[in-house]
Every structure is written in C-alpha cells, then in structure tokens.
Amino acid sequence: MKKKVVIIGSTGSIGFKTFNVLKKDKKNFDIILLTTHKNVRQVIKQATEFKVKNIIITDKKKFNLAVKKYSKNNLNIFNDFESIKNIIGRKKIYYSMISVSGLEGLKPTLILSELSKNLAVVNKESLICGWSIIQKKLIKFKTNFIPIDSEHYSIFTVLKNYSYSDVEKVYITASGGPFLKYPKRKFKLITPKKALKHPNWKMGKKITIDSSTLMNKVFEVIEAKNLFNLSYNKISILTHPKSYVHAIIKLNNGITKIIAHDPDMTIPIHNSIYSDIRKKIKTKELNFKILNNLSFNNVDKKKFPLVKLLDHLPLKNSLYETILVTVNDFFVYKFLEKKINYDKLINLISKTLNIKEFDKFKKIRPKNINDIYKLRDYVSLKLSRLSI
Numbered sequence: 400m401k402k403k404v405v406i407i408g409s410t411g412s413i414g415f416k417t418f419n420v421l422k423k424d425k426k427n428f429d430i431i432l433l434t435t436h437k438n439v440r441q442v443i444k445q446a447t448e449f450k451v452k453n454i455i456i457t458d459k460k461k462f463n464l465a466v467k468k469y470s471k472n473n474l475n476i477f478n479d480f481e482s483i484k485n486i487i488g489r490k491k492i493y494y495s496m497i498s499v500s501g502l503e504g505l506k507p508t509l510i511l512s513e514l515s516k517n518l519a520v521v522n523k524e525s526l527i528c529g530w531s532i533i534q535k536k537l538i539k540f541k542t543n544f545i546p547i548d549s550e551h552y553s554i555f556t557v558l559k560n561y562s563y564s565d566v567e568k569v570y571i572t573a574s575g576g577p578f579l580k581y582p583k584r585k586f587k588l589i590t591p592k593k594a595l596k597h598p599n600w601k602m603g604k605k606i607t608i609d610s611s612t613l614m615n616k617v618f619e620v621i622e623a624k625n626l627f628n629l630s631y632n633k634i635s636i637l638t639h640p641k642s643y644v645h646a647i648i649k650l651n652n653g654i655t656k657i658i659a660h661d662p663d664m665t666i667p668i669h670n671s672i673y674s675d676i677r678k679k680i681k682t683k684e685l686n687f688k689i690l691n692n693l694s695f696n697n698v699d700k701k702k703f704p705l706v707k708l709l710d711h712l713p714l715k716n717s718l719y720e721t722i723l724v725t726v727n728d729f730f731v732y733k734f735l736e737k738k739i740n741y742d743k744l745i746n747l748i749s750k751t752l753n754i755k756e757f758d759k760f761k762k763i764r765p766k767n768i769n770d771i772y773k774l775r776d777y778v779s780l781k782l783s784r785l786s787i
C-alpha cells in the first residue's frame with residue numbers, strides 16, 4: 400500500500416524540493432494534501448501532476464478565486480489549516496513536511512504532530528517559539544520528529560546514537576551570507592536585490608535576508624538549544640563560507656563528529672522521507688578541493704551585532720522568542736519593501752528588542768498556541784504604530 404504524505408507549504412523552496420523527491424517515487428507515495436498561501440497556479444500544477452485530491456489555499460482572496468475556477472476538477476479546496484483534521488481523519492499518515500515560512504507554521508505543526516508517524520519540520524519559527532508545546536504533543540502521540548534545517552538534521556543524525564548529556568559542545572556553521580567580506584561602512588548601501596543573492600543557498604526571501612544579517616544563526620542556536628536540550632554555552636557559531644560542514648559535535652568521550660554534505664536541502668529532505676525504508680540518493684563524488692580548503696572562523700560580532708542577542712535570552716522556551724521572531728519579521732519586510740535601509744534594519748531590530756516592556760516575557764512560558772499568536776498580534780500592532 401502507498402504511504403500517505405502531506406506537504407504544508409508545497410509551493411515554497413523546501414516544499415518544492417520535497418515534492419520533487421516524492422515525484423520520483425509515485426508508486427510508493429500518495430500525497431493527500433498540498434498547501435500554499437497565494438501561489439494557486441503552482442499548487443494546482445502540483446496537484447494535477449500527483450493526482451492530489453486536497454489543497455489548502457490560506458489567502459482568502461486567492462482561495463475564493465480558486466474555488467470558482469478549479470473546484471469541479473475532482474479537487475477539494477480548503478482555506479484553513481483546521482481542515483487538515485478532516486482531510487486526514489483519525490488514522491495517522493506516514494509523513495508530514497511543515498515547510499511553511501513564518502509563525503503560521505505552528506498551527507499545522509501542532510495539528511500534524513497528532514496525525515503523523517513521522518513529522519518533518521523545517522519551519523524554524525514554530526520550533527523557536529512553540530517547542531515546549533510541540534514537544535508535549537510529540538511525546539503524547541508517540542510521533543517521530545525529524546528536524547530538517549541542515550545544521551539540526553546533522554546534529555540529529557549524530558545524537559541518534561548518543562544521549563544529550565554526552566555532548567560537550569555543538570558548533571553550528573554559518574556561510575556568513577553575501578556580506579561576510581563586505582565592508583561594514585557600506586552596509587547602508589545594501590539593497591534588497593543585493594541581500595537576496597545568497598552565495599550558496601537558494602531559499603525563500605525572508606530566510607535569505609536573515610542569513611545575510613546572521614539573525615538566521617541566532618534562530619538556529621535557539622532551535623538547537625530547544626531540540627537537543629542544550630544550554631546556550633554549549634553552542635557556538637562558526638563562519639564557514641563553503642557551507643559544506645553543517646555542524647560539528649564534540650562529544651565528551653573525546654570524539655568529534657563533523658557532519659558534511661553539499662549545500663543542498665534535498666539531502667535532509669530525502670533522508671527524512673526515507674527514514675524507515677532506506678533509499679540511495681545520487682550525489683557528486685567527494686571533492687578533495689573542498690575538503691582541503693574547509694575554513695572556520697568565529698563570528699565578527701561588530702559586523703554582525705544581532706548575534707549578541709544570544710547573550711540575553713532565557714534558557715527555557717519563553718514568550719520572548721515570539722517577540723524576537725515578530726520584531727525581526729516586521730523589519731525584514733520593511734527592508735524588502737525598501738522602507739528602511741540595511742543599516743537601519745539591523746539597528747531597529749536590536750533597539751526594538753530592548754524595549755523594557757518586552758523583558759517580562761522572558762519569564763513567561765507559552766501554555767498554548769493562542770498565547771503565542773495573541774502576543775505576535777499585539778507586538779505587530781505595536782510595531783505598525785511606530786514611526787520609522
């Protein structure tokens with residue numbers, strides 16, 4: 400029997416790659432649901448190609464248009480992640496990929512943590528803000544969790560054979576983005592077009608900007624702290640422009656594991672899909688030129704000051720992480736809309752996070768998804784009233 404799978408955010412960079420892996424193995428997989436926010440054309444194309452019966456289009460306008468145009472084609476079209484429950488029913492499906500961007504990913508993550516045997520999550524915002532809630536569900540529903548962010552997938556593969564207490568130190572690598580060697584004094588001249596040109600990875604716009612400011616690494620350290628139950632002082636960031644090594648795990652038995660692969664997210668995606676039944680993946684031959692030229696450095700915190708945010712974060716998953724994600728989101732979109740320059744993007748994120756009122760949230764743990772979404776909406780409203 401074919402294994403049932405869903406892709407939440409199938410029109411994005413990771414969703415698309417997941418779809419392409421499954422496409423090569425139609426005889427073993429049945430995609431029962433695909434989702435998009437606005438990209439109707441793409442999701443319909445995917446649904447037609449794989450004979451998928453259910454799609455969710457979360458944008459209301461696009462949903463209405465799509466219902467008029469495509470409903471008759473033996474296709475059920477929904478508007479809300481709530482409908483996932485009806486689509487799947489009571490029996491767990493084999494695999495879910497959560498590849499939505501932003502905190503909207505938390506809702507399907509929680510729903511699918513009850514309804515999937517294997518839950519693959521690349522959406523880092525939900526793992527940063529809602530890990531304590533997600534983790535409870537994973538335990539309660541005995542769901543196998545697979546992190547897909549390449550650094551975390553690497554750590555995850557190593558820690559399958561060790562316990563968290565065996566870890567002395569984890570190093571997460573950062574490509575350094577397009578501005579690793581770019582002079583700081585010219586930062587205010589950086590345009591969205593320039594910042595969106597990542598040297599190694601082709602990703603969605605939001606994460607590409609985060610990658611250039613190194614906020615993406617701040618997020619990934621929090622993600623690693625949550626997922627692997629580590630304290631912040633056990634996690635370091637290293638710049639590594641080749642993006643060949645994703646994580647280095649120093650164990651307290653004297654052994655250090657270095658996990659490397661080409662900078663292609665298909666590798667963690669493929670392995671997460673085939674975690675039960677192993678399947679070979681075609682990759683390039685080992686390149687000694689790359690291996691002989693691996694280079695690692697500490698982050699220049701003067702140039703990338705957002706990394707210093709890590710010095711003031713609470714150890715336990717708190718509501719403050721929701722503020723961190725929301726504030727960053729807000730200013731990244733302002734930069735993409737050319738409302739602020741690159742220098743301001745970095746300064747405003749740091750300055751806004753210093754607002755005294757936000758401090759108290761470092762001590763409050765999120766009890767449920769509403770706590771997180773309510774705070775996000777409150778902070779977004781507050782930010783929209785700022786004159787910048």
Ligand code: NDP
Binds near residue numbers: 413414438499605
């Ligand atoms: P993309 O922007 O390429 O894709 C995002 C997907 O989510 C699209 O399908 C998009 O629909 C959908 N979406 C966007 N906004 C909403 C919303 N409000 N409600 C419902 N669906 C929405 O992102 P990426 O694939 O690059 O990244 C996805 C996640 O994975 C992010 O959290 C990112 O940080 C993380 N990640 C990505 C990596 C990468 O290599 N790309 C690597 C590691 C982590 P539509 O097409 O209509 O916009």
Ligand code: MG
Binds near residue numbers: 549619
């Ligand atoms: Mg990553």
